[in-house]
Amino acid sequence: MSTDKMSVKVNVDLQKERQKCNFNIQEVTFIFDGGKEQTLQRKKIEDIALNSGASIDSIPEECLGLKERYDNAVRKSCIYSRIVKNEILEITGLEALGNPVLRRTADAFFKEISPFMLHLGMFVPTIIGQCTEEQQAKWLPRALEMQIIGAYAQTELGHGTFIRGLETTATYDPETEEFVLHSPTLTSYKWWAGGLGNTANHCIVVAQLYTKGQCHGTHPFIVPIRDMETHEPFPGVKVGDVGVRMGFNTADNGFLSFNHYRIPRENMMMKNAKVLKDGTYVKVARHEKLTYGTMVFVRVTLVKEAAINLAKAATIAVRYSAVRRQSQPKPDAPEPQIIDYPTQQHKLFICIATAHALQITGDWLWRTFKDVLADMRGGNTDSLPELHALSSCLKAISTSDSAAYIEQCRFACGGHGYMLSSNLPLIYSFVTATRTYEGDYTVLLLQTARFLVKAWEQVEAGKSVTPTVSYLTLAATKEKVLWNDFAEGIIRSFQAVAARKISACAETIKRHMKTGICYEDAWQLTTVRLVSAAESHCRSVICQTYWNEITRLTASCSTNVKIVMEQLATLYLIYWALERSGDLLRYSTISEKDLNRLQERYEELLALIRPNAVGLVDAFDFRDEILRSTLGAYDGRVYERLMEEALKSPLNDGPVQASFHKYIKPLTKGKL
Ligand SMILES: CCCCC/C=C\C/C=C\C/C=C\C/C=C\C/C=C/C=C/C(=O)SCCNC(=O)CCNC(=O)[C@H](O)C(C)(C)COP(=O)(O)OP(=O)(O)OC[C@H]1O[C@@H](n2cnc3c(N)ncnc32)[C@H](O)[C@@H]1OP(=O)(O)O
Ligand SMILES: Cc1cc2nc3c(=O)[nH]c(=O)nc-3n(C[C@H](O)[C@H](O)[C@H](O)COP(=O)(O)OP(=O)(O)OC[C@H]3O[C@@H](n4cnc5c(N)ncnc54)[C@H](O)[C@@H]3O)c2cc1C
Numbered sequence: 001m002s003t004d005k006m007s008v009k010v011n012v013d014l015q016k017e018r019q020k021c022n023f024n025i026q027e028v029t030f031i032f033d034g035g036k037e038q039t040l041q042r043k044k045i046e047d048i049a050l051n052s053g054a055s056i057d058s059i060p061e062e063c064l065g066l067k068e069r070y071d072n073a074v075r076k077s078c079i080y081s082r083i084v085k086n087e088i089l090e091i092t093g094l095e096a097l098g099n100p101v102l103r104r105t106a107d108a109f110f111k112e113i114s115p116f117m118l119h120l121g122m123f124v125p126t127i128i129g130q131c132t133e134e135q136q137a138k139w140l141p142r143a144l145e146m147q148i149i150g151a152y153a154q155t156e157l158g159h160g161t162f163i164r165g166l167e168t169t170a171t172y173d174p175e176t177e178e179f180v181l182h183s184p185t186l187t188s189y190k191w192w193a194g195g196l197g198n199t200a201n202h203c204i205v206v207a208q209l210y211t212k213g214q215c216h217g218t219h220p221f222i223v224p225i226r227d228m229e230t231h232e233p234f235p236g237v238k239v240g241d242v243g244v245r246m247g248f249n250t251a252d253n254g255f256l257s258f259n260h261y262r263i264p265r266e267n268m269m270m271k272n273a274k275v276l277k278d279g280t281y282v283k284v285a286r287h288e289k290l291t292y293g294t295m296v297f298v299r300v301t302l303v304k305e306a307a308i309n310l311a312k313a314a315t316i317a318v319r320y321s322a323v324r325r326q327s328q329p330k331p332d333a334p335e336p337q338i339i340d341y342p343t344q345q346h347k348l349f350i351c352i353a354t355a356h357a358l359q360i361t362g363d364w365l366w367r368t369f370k371d372v373l374a375d376m377r378g379g380n381t382d383s384l385p386e387l388h389a390l391s392s393c394l395k396a397i398s399t400s401d402s403a404a405y406i407e408q409c410r411f412a413c414g415g416h417g418y419m420l421s422s423n424l425p426l427i428y429s430f431v432t433a434t435r436t437y438e439g440d441y442t443v444l445l446l447q448t449a450r451f452l453v454k455a456w457e458q459v460e461a462g463k464s465v466t467p468t469v470s471y472l473t474l475a476a477t478k479e480k481v482l483w484n485d486f487a488e489g490i491i492r493s494f495q496a497v498a499a500r501k502i503s504a505c506a507e508t509i510k511r512h513m514k515t516g517i518c519y520e521d522a523w524q525l526t527t528v529r530l531v532s533a534a535e536s537h538c539r540s541v542i543c544q545t546y547w548n549e550i551t552r553l554t555a556s557c558s559t560n561v562k563i564v565m566e567q568l569a570t571l572y573l574i575y576w577a578l579e580r581s582g583d584l585l586r587y588s589t590i591s592e593k594d595l596n597r598l599q600e601r602y603e604e605l606l607a608l609i610r611p612n613a614v615g616l617v618d619a620f621d622f623r624d625e626i627l628r629s630t631l632g633a634y635d636g637r638v639y640e641r642l643m644e645e646a647l648k649s650p651l652n653d654g655p656v657q658a659s660f661h662k663y664i665k666p667l668t669k670g671k672l
Contacts, residue, residue: 021615158187162568247429
C-alpha cells in the first residue's frame, strides 16, 4: 500500500469489536483507576501534561544515539518536571509519589526512563521518611522546586542484596563536626543509582556509620556531589555512568566513589538515629529496620507499576489481535482475526485479568501501607513485620508475573511485536528490571518465608497471628480442606496449599537440625521449598484480595459490568488452579474429574470474554501518546503506522547509504 493513500479511519474490525462490547466501559475504567474521582483526576493531569504536545519527538527515541537519547531525555525531563512541579502536584499533593498517575503520564514523554525518575521516586520519599522535621524543612522544598536534583545510592559494585555488607564508610570527626565519606575498595563503589551518572547534583548515600571508633551499621546521608554552578564533581568525588544496559539507557544509572570526602554532621538523615556534636550515637527509632523504609515504600508502589505496564502491553496485544488476520483453518472461509484462536485468547485474557488483580491488590497494599505508617507515627511498629512480608512477596510476584505476561503479549504479536515501534520490547525491558531492583525476586520471597515460618511456629504454640496468615490456624487443625470449585472454595484450597507447604518447611528445618546442623544451614537446605511456600502464600493473598475487592467494588455497578468483572476474576482463579494442579492434587482433595471440569470452565470463560476483549482493554483508557505503539493505537491503523515509523528510521534517509561507497563497493570490485 502506498503511504500517501493511507486511510485515517478506524480499522473496521476494531469498530465491529467495539460494537460487540456489552458493558459500560467507563464503569470499568473507574474500577481500574480506583474510583470515579481518580479517573477524573488522571484525565485532568493527562490533559495538562500532554495537550501541549511537548512530549512529541520528531525522530523516534530509539533511533537516536546514546548521548542524543540522554540529552533528549534530560530536555523532556525539564519540561515534564516543570509541569509536575507547577501544575500536577498542586492537584495531587505528595500523594502523587505513591500514585501511578505520574509514571503513567511520564510514559508519553519517555519511551525509556526519565533521568529524574529516582529524584521523585526515591530521593524525595527518603527525605520525607528519613529526615527530622528540621531537615525536611531544609531539603524538601528545594527538592520539590527542582533546585536540587537527587539520586539514591545504596547498591555497590560488590553488594546489592546484602545491605549490611556495604563497604562505604561515613566516619564522624568531632573536631570539625563532619562526616568523612570514603570508598575503601573497588567493590565499595556505589553502582546502579538512577540519575546519578551525569544528572544529579545531590545524592542519598547509604554508608556504614563510624563514631567514637564503633560501627553502628548502615545509615543514609544527603551528599552534595557536584558544584551547583558548573556541575563539576567536587574534589574527592568520582562519578560517572555504569555503561550501556538492557534498558533504562536514559535513566543515567551511575557509579560513585569518595576519597575522604567531608560533609556536615547535619547531612546525616536523623529521623531514626542521630550523632550528636561530640560524636555520641543516639538511636531514636523503635524498630531496627526503619532505615529500610524507602525500599518498603517503593516495593508497595511497584505492585501498581506492574499492573499499569501489563495493562499497556495487553491493550497493544489485544487491539492488534483484533486487527491481525492470519491462516485459514476452514477451506474457503476468510482468514480469521487472530483473537478468534482460543490459544491467542489463552495468551491474552490472563494478562487482562492479572492487570486487574495486581491493580486491586496494589490499591489494597497501599491502604495497608498508609495504615501501618499511621500506627508508626503513633509509636507502634507491631504491624511492620507483616507489611514487610506482604510488600516483599507482592513486589516479587507482581513484577515477575507482569514481566512474563508482557513478554507473552509480545509473542502474541508475532514478528511485529519484535519491532521497537510496537513498544512491547521497551515495556518489557523496563519491567523485567523491576524483578531485580528494589530487592531481587528470590531474596524477597525468602524474607516473606521467614515471616511465614515464624507465624507457623506461633500457630503451633497456640498463639494468635496477624490477619494475612490467619488461614494457618485452620490448617493447624489438620482438617482436610474439601475441594469445591466456587471462588471461595478455590481460594481456601490455595490457602491450604500454602499452609501445608509452610508447615512442611518448618518440619524440614527441624528434621535437618536433628542431624546436628545449625538453624542457618537447615534454613539454606530448605530454601527451594521456602521460596515455593512464599509464592503460594502470595498467590492466595492476591486471589483472595482480588475476589473480595472485585465483589465489593462491583456491588453498585450495572449488571453487565458485574458479569464481565466476575468472569475475569473467575478466569484468574481457575487459570492458577490449573497452573498449580500439581500442588492441588498433592495438598487438597481435588480429583482428575474436578480438574477436567475446571479446564472446561476455563475454555468456556475464554469464549464468554472474547466479545468484550477490546472493550476490556479500551477500559484501561490509555491515550495513544502514552501507549506509543504502532500496533496498539486506538484506531487500529497497524500497517499504516508500521510503515510511517519505518520511514522515520535514519537508515531510510536516502536510497544509498555511505557504507556502500566505503565498504561494499570496494569489496564487490575486489578492492578491499
Ligand atoms: C520529573 C520526571 C519524573 C518522572 C517519574 C515520575 C514519577 C516518579 C514516581 C515514582 C516512581 C516509581 C518507581 C520507581 C522507583 C525506583 C526505580 C528504580 C530504582 C531502584 C532502586 C533500587 O534498587 S535501590 C536499592 C534497593 N536494594 C534492595 O532492595 C536491597 C535488598 N535487600 C534488603 O532489603 C535487605 O538487605 C534484606 C531484606 C535482604 C536483608 O536485610 P538484613 O539487614 O540482612 O536483614 P535480615 O535478613 O538479617 O533480617 C533481619 C530482620 O529484619 C527484617 N527486615 C528486613 N528488611 C526489612 C524491612 N525493609 N522492613 C522491616 N523489616 C525488615 C527481617 O524480616 C528480619 O526480621 P526477623 O529477625 O524478625 O525475622
Ligand atoms: C535497572 C536497575 C536500576 C537500579 N537502580 C538502583 C538505584 O537507583 N539505587 C540503588 O542503590 N540500586 C539500584 N539498583 C540495584 C538493585 O537494587 C540491585 O541490583 C538489587 O537489589 C539486586 O542486588 P544485586 O545486584 O547485588 O544482586 P545479587 O544479590 O548479587 O543477586 C544475584 C543472584 O544471587 C541470588 N542471591 C543473592 N543473595 C541471596 C540469598 N541470600 N539467598 C539466595 N539467593 C541469593 C539472587 O537471587 C540472584 O539470583 C538498580 C538495579 C537495576 C537493574
